[in-house]
Amino acid sequence: MCLAIPGRLLSRSDEEPLFRTGRVDFGGVVKAVSLACVPEAEVGDTVLVHAGLAITRLDPEAARKLDGWLAGEA
Amino acid sequence: MASHPYRDRDAMRRCVEAIARRVSQPWTLMEVCGGQTHAILRHGLDRLLAPAGIALIHGPGCPVCVTPTARIDQAIALARTPGVILCSFGDMLRVPGSGEDLSTARARGARVQVVYSPLDAVRLAQRQPQDQVVFFAVGFETTAPATALAVLQAQALGLANFSLLVAHVRVPPAVAALLATPNHRIQALLAAGHVCAVMGLAEYAPLVRRFRLPVVATGFEPVDILQGVLRAVDQLEGGQARLENAYARAVTDGGKGNAQRLLETVFEPATRPWRGLGEIPNGALSLRPAWQAFDAEARFPLDQMPESSHPDCQAAAVLTGRLTPTECPAFGRRCRPEHPLGAPMVSAEGACAAYFHYRAPMEEG
């Protein structure tokens, strides 16, 4: 219940913001998720979903930095 | 499963080596998130770090585990009330109240519906106007925004049959209470990344100043956790105590995000007891006065039940990091996931369950 899971936004509904949902792909399992908190999320973005609500959009730039550390640190 | 960059064994090994190179003396770090506790046990991070002298102790990171028995008793009473459907996350069903749990009550006719999201409970209320739908709102700051959104949706839909039994809790006040305890062992704190993803880092700044310890916002995958440990160890070795963000892809340092604004629109800090820890000042969330109409406590007559837990359960010591679950005499014997004595053995995020799943078979075998 408490775990937030990252998933990729496949599509967005065009309801008003309070009820707007998106289809999110969690590694093959697709669920409808509220986009009320991430109006800026675009199809293809990774969002962090908690209890049916996307709480934030993951920052690909910051993810690349960590990947860089992982690749560079020997 | 496809290779996952943050679960890569090689990346984990390199993180551990980087940590080992920096360590000159033993350090004890606490994480306050059941998801992290599980990842630590599941990927054996504690065992990878032990040779370097790093001990990970587990805090009260499981909102299910800290929900008082009295609140569960009230949920059961609601589920038994004619015309009421109690909606709950699945994790709550087998958590013991003072007598029964929700699952047993359901088998005896109480109306309990498992939902994945509070928004599902709103849809149920919309579909079944003849029933009163009560959502059992359990969880940290990570779950509270979804509950807040449910309230806003219910209001927008004009639903008179939707309400909340609020058991939401806040992490930083609980951490402050632990750090104020004499003789605690915590030298650095790994702050739960997803709570920080909602609330930002600001709430931890006063803790860093007051208790002079490193606080590092840390993610959930094994490599994320090791990155958090690395940053914390860096600070400890350098004699520093700063607030740091090791989970930058989810946690932004500045300004309030939409999820936090949503939470604060509907909820305000309140003081309620935590199971095992007692009353924590501002350690809980309550509905703001403007939203009282959605409070099940105002809508239904609910008794204030006394708190009671199994006399042999050491949950309080486990939740405060003073006892490792395997040190509890009942662990794996009288207390097992099939017949738990306490909440930390039931919940998917409970520390006792984590040790049972990932350690007990090895230790016994």
Ligand code: SF4
């Ligand atoms: S092992 Fe069981 S009895 Fe012991 S502290 Fe954990 S939940 Fe309580």
